[in-house]
Amino acid sequence: MSAVRLLVVATVGSALGACAGSEEAAVPEGSDGWFTDVTGVWDLDFEHDAGTSAEKLLPETMGGGGALLDADADGDLDLYLVQSGPVPTAAVRAQGTRRPVNRLYANAGDGRLTDATDRSGDAAHNGCGMGVAAGDATGDGLTDLYVTNFGPDVLLVNRGELRFDDATARSGIEDSRWTAGATFFDADADGDLDLYVTGYLDVDAENPTWCGRREPGWRSYCHPDHYDGLSDRFWRNAGDGSFENATLTAGFADSDGKGLGVVAADLDLDGDLDLYVANDSVENRLWTNSGDGTFVDDTLLSGTGVNGRGATEAGMGLACADVDDDLDLDLVVTNLDHESNTLYRNEGGGLFRDATVASGLEAASRMPVGFGCVFEDFDQDGRLDLAVANGHIIDNIALYDDAQTHRQAAQVFAGEGGGHLRALGAQAGELASEPFVGRALLAGDLDGDLDLDLVLVQCGGPAHVFRNDAAAGPALELRGLAPGTRVVVELDDGRRCLRTAGPAPSYFGASHPHVHVGLGDARAVRLEIRAPGSEPREVVFDEPLAGGVWRAEGDG
Amino acid sequence: MLGALLVLALDLPPAARAALALWDEGRRVEAVDALASVVDGRPDDLETRTVLVEREIAIHRYRSAWEHLAGLGTEHDPTRGRVLYQLGRYEEAVPYLAGAEHVLARHDALTALGRMEEARAALDEAQRILGDEDPRVLTLVGVDLAVRGETAEAIHHFRAALEIDPLEQEARFALGRALVVLGEREEGLLVLSEHRRLVPLVDRRDFAFKSLDLAPRYAPNLAELGDCERSLGRTDAAREAYRRSFELAAGDQVTPIALRYARLLFEDDRDLSRALAVLDLAHARASDPHLLVRAGDYLADRGRDLEAAARFEAALELAPDAAVVRDRLARVRARLAEDR
Numbered sequence: 001m002s003a004v005r006l007l008v009v010a011t012v013g014s015a016l017g018a019c020a021g022s023e024e025a026a027v028p029e030g031s032d033g034w035f036t037d038v039t040g041v042w043d044l045d046f047e048h049d050a051g052t053s054a055e056k057l058l059p060e061t062m063g064g065g066g067a068l069l070d071a072d073a074d075g076d077l078d079l080y081l082v083q084s085g086p087v088p089t090a091a092v093r094a095q096g097t098r099r100p101v102n103r104l105y106a107n108a109g110d111g112r113l114t115d116a117t118d119r120s121g122d123a124a125h126n127g128c129g130m131g132v133a134a135g136d137a138t139g140d141g142l143t144d145l146y147v148t149n150f151g152p153d154v155l156l157v158n159r160g161e162l163r164f165d166d167a168t169a170r171s172g173i174e175d176s177r178w179t180a181g182a183t184f185f186d187a188d189a190d191g192d193l194d195l196y197v198t199g200y201l202d203v204d205a206e207n208p209t210w211c212g213r214r215e216p217g218w219r220s221y222c223h224p225d226h227y228d229g230l231s232d233r234f235w236r237n238a239g240d241g242s243f244e245n246a247t248l249t250a251g252f253a254d255s256d257g258k259g260l261g262v263v264a265a266d267l268d269l270d271g272d273l274d275l276y277v278a279n280d281s282v283e284n285r286l287w288t289n290s291g292d293g294t295f296v297d298d299t300l301l302s303g304t305g306v307n308g309r310g311a312t313e314a315g316m317g318l319a320c321a322d323v324d325d326d327l328d329l330d331l332v333v334t335n336l337d338h339e340s341n342t343l344y345r346n347e348g349g350g351l352f353r354d355a356t357v358a359s360g361l362e363a364a365s366r367m368p369v370g371f372g373c374v375f376e377d378f379d380q381d382g383r384l385d386l387a388v389a390n391g392h393i394i395d396n397i398a399l400y401d402d403a404q405t406h407r408q409a410a411q412v413f414a415g416e417g418g419g420h421l422r423a424l425g426a427q428a429g430e431l432a433s434e435p436f437v438g439r440a441l442l443a444g445d446l447d448g449d450l451d452l453d454l455v456l457v458q459c460g461g462p463a464h465v466f467r468n469d470a471a472a473g474p475a476l477e478l479r480g481l482a483p484g485t486r487v488v489v490e491l492d493d494g495r496r497c498l499r500t501a502g503p504a505p506s507y508f509g510a511s512h513p514h515v516h517v518g519l520g521d522a523r524a525v526r527l528e529i530r531a532p533g534s535e536p537r538e539v540v541f542d543e544p545l546a547g548g549v550w551r552a553e554g555d556g
Numbered sequence: 557m558l559g560a561l562l563v564l565a566l567d568l569p570p571a572a573r574a575a576l577a578l579w580d581e582g583r584r585v586e587a588v589d590a591l592a593s594v595v596d597g598r599p600d601d602l603e604t605r606t607v608l609v610e611r612e613i614a615i616h617r618y619r620s621a622w623e624h625l626a627g628l629g630t631e632h633d634p635t636r637g638r639v640l641y642q643l644g645r646y647e648e649a650v651p652y653l654a655g656a657e658h659v660l661a662r663h664d665a666l667t668a669l670g671r672m673e674e675a676r677a678a679l680d681e682a683q684r685i686l687g688d689e690d691p692r693v694l695t696l697v698g699v700d701l702a703v704r705g706e707t708a709e710a711i712h713h714f715r716a717a718l719e720i721d722p723l724e725q726e727a728r729f730a731l732g733r734a735l736v737v738l739g740e741r742e743e744g745l746l747v748l749s750e751h752r753r754l755v756p757l758v759d760r761r762d763f764a765f766k767s768l769d770l771a772p773r774y775a776p777n778l779a780e781l782g783d784c785e786r787s788l789g790r791t792d793a794a795r796e797a798y799r800r801s802f803e804l805a806a807g808d809q810v811t812p813i814a815l816r817y818a819r820l821l822f823e824d825d826r827d828l829s830r831a832l833a834v835l836d837l838a839h840a841r842a843s844d845p846h847l848l849v850r851a852g853d854y855l856a857d858r859g860r861d862l863e864a865a866a867r868f869e870a871a872l873e874l875a876p877d878a879a880v881v882r883d884r885l886a887r888v889r890a891r892l893a894e895d896r
Contacts, residue, residue: 213585213771225763282756300748301741303733310729312755340668351736363668367644400770402619403643 033429034378034412034470035454042111042446042465044079048439049100050460051086051128052395055208056221058201059087059150059178061393062260064371064439064459065131065508068446069143071104071120072162077444077512079105079113079455080145081463082129088151089205099126102147106162111447111467121159122166127151130200131440131508135184135193135483137171138241146195148179148508150205153197157241172242177230178203183505185264185273185483187250188293189533192237193483194246196275198259199230212400221394224281224314229258232277236293251287251295258282261318263505264484265329266532268350273484273532276304278315278333288350301351304331304344308354313339314369317441317507321375321384322498323359324419327488329500332361334370334388334507337404341365341373341388345419355419361386364423368408369393372441372507376452379470380518382497383415387431389438389456389507407435410456431456431466443504444512450475450547452516457509474547476524478515481552485531487515491522492544519547569594572604582773584615595624602628609635615770618642634658641665650674656685660692676700691721699730707734723788725751725758757787775805779813782820791824802834811846814838822854845871849881852888861888861895 050060063084071078083100086092104120105113117124127149137144142158153175156164168174173195180200184193201224212220232255235243247255261278268274272289279285283305287295299305306312314336323330328346335341340362345355356362368390378385390408397404412428413421426432431454440457447453451471457463478487481501489497499517503510517524523544529552530536568576575590591608598604605624612621613635621639625632637652638661646665653662659682666675679700682693698713714731717724728751735744761784767777778801785794798817805813814834822831832851839847852867868885875881 223763225760281759283752300732300745300752301736305752306729306755308729310725310727310751310755312759357667357670357672360670362670363644363646363665366668400616402617 033427033432034424034468035429035431035466036469037430037434037464038111038467039462039464042467043113044105044455044463044465045115046081046103046105046457046463048081048458048460048463049083049085051084052460053086054219055205056211056219057087057089057205057208058203058221058224058227059084059128059130059205061221061395061459062180062200062439063128063130063508064437064457065129065148066440066442066455066457066463067132067134067145067503067510068442068444068455068512069134069145069503069510070513071143071158071164072106073142073160074109076107076109076448077446078107078116078162079442079446079465080123080132080134081105081457082132082147082508083126084129084150084459085126086128087205088128101126102129104162104164107446109448111453111465113465116162119162121163122154123156123164125154125156125166127154130178130180131182132510133182133184133195133197133505134503134510134513137184137193137195137237139192139239143513144184146173146182146184146197148182148197150178150203152176153179155243167241170241172244173235175233179230179233180260181262181278181505181508183262183264183275185275186532187234187264187273187289187295188236189272189291190237190239190293191533192239194237194293195235195243196232196262196264197235198232198262198277198279199256200258200260200280201227202230203227212396217396218399220396220400224258227258229256229279229282231256232259232262246293250293251290251297254297255285257285259285260316261333261505261507263318263320263331265320265500266484266486266530267320267329267331267346269328269486271530271533271536276318276320276331278318279312280314280316281312283312284315284333286352298350303354304352307339307342308356311339313342316369317371317373317389317505319373319375319386319504319506321500323375323384323386323415323421324355325383325417325497327496327498329498330355330419332373332375332386334365334373337367337369337392337401339366341370343419359419360416360421360423361413364411364413367403368411371439372456372509374441374443374454374504374506374511376443376511376516377415377475377518378412378443378452378468379414380451380473380475380520381415382473382491382495382518382520382522383417385415386413386421387411387428387441387443387454388413389436389441391435391437391439391459405435407437409433409435410438410441429466429469436464437461439507440509441506442509442511443506445477445514445516450477450549452512471518473518473520476517476519476545476547477549478517478527479513479549479551481513481515481529482531483513485515485529487530488528489517489524490526490528491519492525493522495522567603568607569598569601569604572601572607576607579611582771584611584770584772588612588615588617592620592624599627606632609639613639613642616642637661659685660696663696689720691717691724691727694720695724695727695730698727698734702730702734702737707738710734711738723754723758723761725754728754754788757784760784761788773804775801775809775813777801778804779809779816782816786820786824791820794820795825802838807842810838810842811844814842814847815850818850818854828854828858843874845874845878845881848874849884852884856884856888861892864888865892 065082067080068077085100101124103117106116130148133146145156157167181198187194211222236246257279264273275287277285288298317334331344344352372389412424442455451468454466485501502513527539579587640649663678694717698710701710714727717727732748764781782797818831835851848867848871852864855864
């Protein structure tokens with residue numbers, strides 16, 4: 001079907017010819033909006049247990065992670081959801097109450113989910129869970145999981161047929177602190193996936209701090225300023241199932257940043273994967289890969305540590321995509337109320353600029369507390385859209401600020417081209433019609449119709465799955481690409497779109513691993529593919545593709 | 557103005573005046589709840605309603621303030637603008653945001669909405685109203701110049717803003733960025749490094765101010781502000797915050813606040829006598845050996861070993877098992893013996 005040859009010239013085209021559709025976003029006839037809640041229809045019955053206590057321990061309000069992965073290698077996306085439960089203080093342990101376990105749901109291929117936890121082996125982990133990273137850490141073709149906890153983390157190796165083994169001890173990974181975001185990525189281009197894990201806060205759960213007023217009902221979760229930050233850790237994969245703590249040798253010498261989100265992406269377009277870390281209430285960090293798996297802190301020069309006003313924000317979730325269609329990768333970070341979600345536009349040369357206002361995100365995102373976020377082309381018009389899960393940290397926030405609520409509606413912003421986003425409001429459908437305590441937000445094609453559905457995980461409430469009813473055109477899904485692979489898709493109308501292989505991290509999670517390209521009325525004629533640490537290669541389609549699934553194995 | 561407020565207060569019904577007394581005691585939330593009850597029972601009492609709205613704004617109850625603004629006249633439109641702005645309802649807020657007090661909010665609301673030409677007009681208006689010496693105006697004009705590519709002129713504005721207010725963090729960040737853009741990479745990185753150093757300190761100070769909005773007479777909040785100001789090298793502001801905090805401190809609050817206040821007086825002001833006065837006054841209120849030990853340390857530091865020994869001995873009477881105090885006492889006694 002296709003011819004493959006090495007690219008002679010690896011430079012990308014100008015923004016003029018970049019991916020930017022022009023059609024108005026459309027909603028299919030008979031639908032009430034872009035996303036319809038099909039939680040019951042698709043049999044998702046997960047309810048996150050926040051483990052809420054009178055002591056208001058901060059881990060209780062941060063959890064709600066999950067991953068979309070093909071756990072049984074049958075070609076569809078299964079769902080892994082992380083439980084929290086009560087913070088395991090001595091008093092809680094003494095009670096001996098059975099802890100809730102993480103759950104694995106197998107997909108029947110049409111979106112219907114079956115609880116497969118009982119046969120998932122050690123995936124039914126019962127730590128005080130936070131988030132999860134997904135990736136083939138062992139190189140056997142199956143997707144493994146790394147679960148971050150308030151307490152010991154676990155590496156779950158996929159043994160096939162939905163069964164996972166706890167390989168933490170064997171791997172050499174040991175981390176019993178409060179960890180949060182994590183990502184598998186090939187840092188040193190040796191063909192295996194390394195692991196970066198953010199440390200969050202040093203909270204002494206046995207001696208909880210009282211925050212807020214002393215009157216009954218007013219006790220509040222403490223601001224992160226009350227605690228010291230924890231350093232992040234970088235685990236280098238030795239290729240034999242073991243990992244080495246290479247945090248210092250890789251250059252992460254000063255990463256005590258209260259980290260929540262992390263994404264690996266080729267931000268400087270030099271062929272290796274850099275790291276961007278969203279930190280809560282202290283500056284975010286941009287770590288540039290030197291090419292050999294060592295990293296340099298380029299936060300200051302890049303301008304990505306703080307917002308355009310020079311202020312730190314509450315960095316929680318993040319997403320990375322070519323928002324402005326200029327064929328490099330931009331960043332968006334979700335933040336607290338009275339901060340906006342911040343869009344950092346990649347200006348090239350290692351510089352980013354806060355383009356939140358110019359993008360149209362500023363006003364719409366100032367009041368909600370943003371968590372999970374994903375950039376995808378949900379309506380498949382060729383332009384990336386943004387979906388954000390919202391929900392406050394503080395359950396009694398209305399006492400302190402009556403303009404705020406704990407549960408908050410999610411938001412969808414339609415891409416309008418050139419980096420501009422338009423808040424959809426009610427047009428987003430049931431995703432935005434009911435308030436949630438939103439945390440992870442995961443995108444993936446659950447029902448096999450080649451558009452991207454959403455899973456919203458709540459903290460202390462039921463997870464929801466939303467079917468995509470927005471897709472107005474066909475899509476091309478590229479599978480089998482290494483995480484972080486950059487793909488420039490050339491269309492027959494001359495447009496060029498940059499997309500990257502997932503899984504995208506959102507907040508505490510992992511979205512689908514594929515590259516999803518909305519085609520609108522166009523057809524794909526050529527791909528420029530650059531896997532991390534590899535030379536660029538080109539795929540030319542003899543017959544332009546009008547949609548469907550393309551696999552990277554062999555010659556595609 | 558004060559006279560008008562007094563007249564207004566006297567016009568209020570007794571229940572509202574009682575609520576304001578609570579407010580003056582620092583019991584702000586209770587005061588607002590009480591005022592709201594008065595307004596519920598007297599919906600036509602516009603004086604109490606006005607007082608309630610202002611108090612609700614002060615404790616971040618903007619939604620309630622918006623509801624209670626209903627029924628008040630157009631003279632309250634600027635307040636409407638302020639409340640709508642805080643509620644994030646920028647489109648609705650803009651028409652009401654006028655005058656010196658709100659011109660920067662108007663600029664910010666228009667900017668957030670992406671209405672950049674109107675935002676520029678609001679900035680021009682801010683320059684006219686607030687003058688060219690206002691650090692916020694200087695910064696915002698600089699940002700606008702930088703966006704237009706007039707980087708050198710922008711740098712001039714950022715430097716001027718920082719001359720007036722060294723904590724104008726947006727100016728410092730923008731200055732560093734502009735220098736980098738202009739090719740002055742080394743200087744730009746130095747400025748950005750200083751910005752990075754100051755960011756957590758300024759953040760902490762902002763947070764302390766927010767806490768004070770809710771409980772302005774809560775001594776630990778004032779002490780926290782003192783800590784922030786001291787960390788920023790703003791000794792006068794820190795001293796004043798500690799002084800007010802110490803005045804208001806009660807019970808367990810006294811010792812930690814006195815220790816911080818005394819440290820500033822001793823280390824920053826080099827004023828041993830005032831530091832001792834604070835510690836002694838605190839000890840009279842809290843009877844805490846830590847205060848005596850700190851006083852002894854300061855005295856010993858200045859070579860006044862006899863007085864230091866007296867403080868340590870007094871501390872040991874309160875904490876006989878404190879080995880660290882015994883060690884201190886032994887050291888000063890040894891020095892006294894040498895002197896003899």
